[in-house]
Amino acid sequence: MVDIVIIGAGVIGSFVARSLSKYQLSICVTDRHIDAAMGASGANSGIIHAGYDAIPGTLKAKFNIEGSDMMEKTCEELNVPYKKTGSLVIAFNDEEISKIQEMYDHGTKEGIRDMSLISKEQVLTLEPNLSPEIKGALLAKTAAIVSPYKLNINALENAVRNGVEFLREHTVLGIKKEKEVFSVITDKGTLTCRMVINCAGLYADEIARMVGDDSFKIIPRSGEYILLDKSEGTLVNHVVFQAPTMEGKGVLITSTVDGNLLIGPDAKEIKDKDERDTHRSSIDYVYKKGLQTTDKLLLHKSVTIFTGVRATPDKGDFIIEESRYCKGFINVAGIESPGLSSAPAIGNHVALIVKSIIGDISEKENYSMTLEKKKYFSEMNEEEKKEAILKNPLYGKIICRCESVTEGEIIDSIHQKAGAVTIDGVKRRTRAGMGRCQGGFCLPHVMDILSRELKVDKDKIQKGDEGSYILTGRTRQ
Ligand SMILES: Cc1cc2nc3c(=O)[nH]c(=O)nc-3n(C[C@H](O)[C@H](O)[C@H](O)COP(=O)(O)OP(=O)(O)OC[C@H]3O[C@@H](n4cnc5c(N)ncnc54)[C@H](O)[C@@H]3O)c2cc1C
The missing domain is CATH 3.30.9.10 (D-Amino Acid Oxidase, subunit A, domain 2)
Structure with missing residues (x-):
């Protein structure tokens, strides 16, 4: 049994997990996909809105403005590309x-x-x-741009380094509650917990209905x-x-x-x-x-x-509250734009809701809200490149020519705590395959590296979710 199950490893579930990861709580994040940032958080405009277009007094306006104010520092802490373009x-x-x-x-x-x-x-x-x-x-x-998938992935990575467990490919199928204990039924088994946080994006209404809450539609x-x-x-x-x-x-x-x-x-x-x-x-x-x-x-x-x-x-605003229909079940739902801009502020706010329900929770002795500073190899100056190659010669081997991504960076992305396990996972963490040729040159190399580092056969390596295999077998024995 854990204290909290967070459903959804999008940018919202990941920032909620990060904000809660400093407290003495056992937490797991489940997602139906094989990786984080595979929902709306991985495919959007990547804009940190200034906050003028939400109607004053709405949650959208409140969290957009707070999140936008926090974003530059948050991106620095999480090593996420951020540019204040206006x-x-x-x-x-x-x-x-x-x-x-x-x-x-x-x-x-x-x-x-x-x-x-x-x-x-x-x-x-x-x-x-x-x-x-x-x-x-x-x-x-004050408007800015960020890498949306990096923001999501690095927030989750930070939470996992602080002790949160990430359960990939765990689709929530049902939720039961008996004597203050939730049973979250997934296709990979049942998780029991004291509290559930619903960050399921497009499916948040269906998850809420599992506990008898049909107060909104997505x-x-x-x-x-x-x-x-x-x-x-x-x-x-x-x-x-x-x-x-x-x-x-x-x-x-x-x-x-x-x-x-x-x-x-x-x-x-x-x-x-x-x-x-x-x-x-x-x-x-x-x-x-x-x-x-x-x-x-x-x-x-x-x-x-x-x-x-x-x-x-269907309500027109973010829904961020403990459900009126089920105690201990928190909806963080209807997070359309400006959800990316709002994510760090929403994470902190949900942590306050959790504290108001559970009571005072002590902070862990050892936690960190930052990831180590790291530049892409392509952004390093000559001195930095030399130093990186000296430390790890695989930083001298370019795998993705369009984006100048090295083998060292790809291996690091696989061995992170919540690391890459697919071709797209490597792509979102390192940019390998994001350039002009869209992986035409580097894909077989990335596949070889994933196969070697994860110790699985090449024909088991997937592009993304289950079934997206690249190879089906040998053409010649
Ligand atoms: C086209 C577009 C443009 C946008 N542009 C911007 C922008 O420029 N700036 C901005 O601030 N915002 C923007 N947004 C909004 C922003 O992308 C979202 O608000 C944000 O990504 C929502 O994050 P999320 O975590 O709630 O959802 P998601 O990222 O969708 O994550 C939800 C997760 O829940 C998981 N899940 C669902 N059901 C289950 C289940 N049964 N079991 C387990 N897991 C489950 C999913 O797999 C998914 O990973 C845009 C959105 C879109 C679509």
């Missing part, structure tokens, strides 16, 4: 000018720093590649993106949003922390929560909308397209 919401007509005025007023009411409404001339000085049709913009200097809404090559990464300096519509924040253009250019997303209600297809119609829409912002987008420079799915709550 953001622009551009307006093309009078209606959109009133919309950005409204957002400015929201932000001012919430006390957001460094915001201003700027003229067309000022926009084009900051962003010379944008459309001359622009009439003005809202500039928010509606899946997909968003598709185009990622362009690093040659295009300097087209814009800020995150550039169009004025929001009823469907959401609209199509944005931003560089990523790794130097690519991201365009998207659209917003479409879908039926199947597990659908991750990309569609010609969505990609055409995203590209066309992007061209309104700048006509310099070159579609033939795309390296990949992908889809993320939002967990939109």
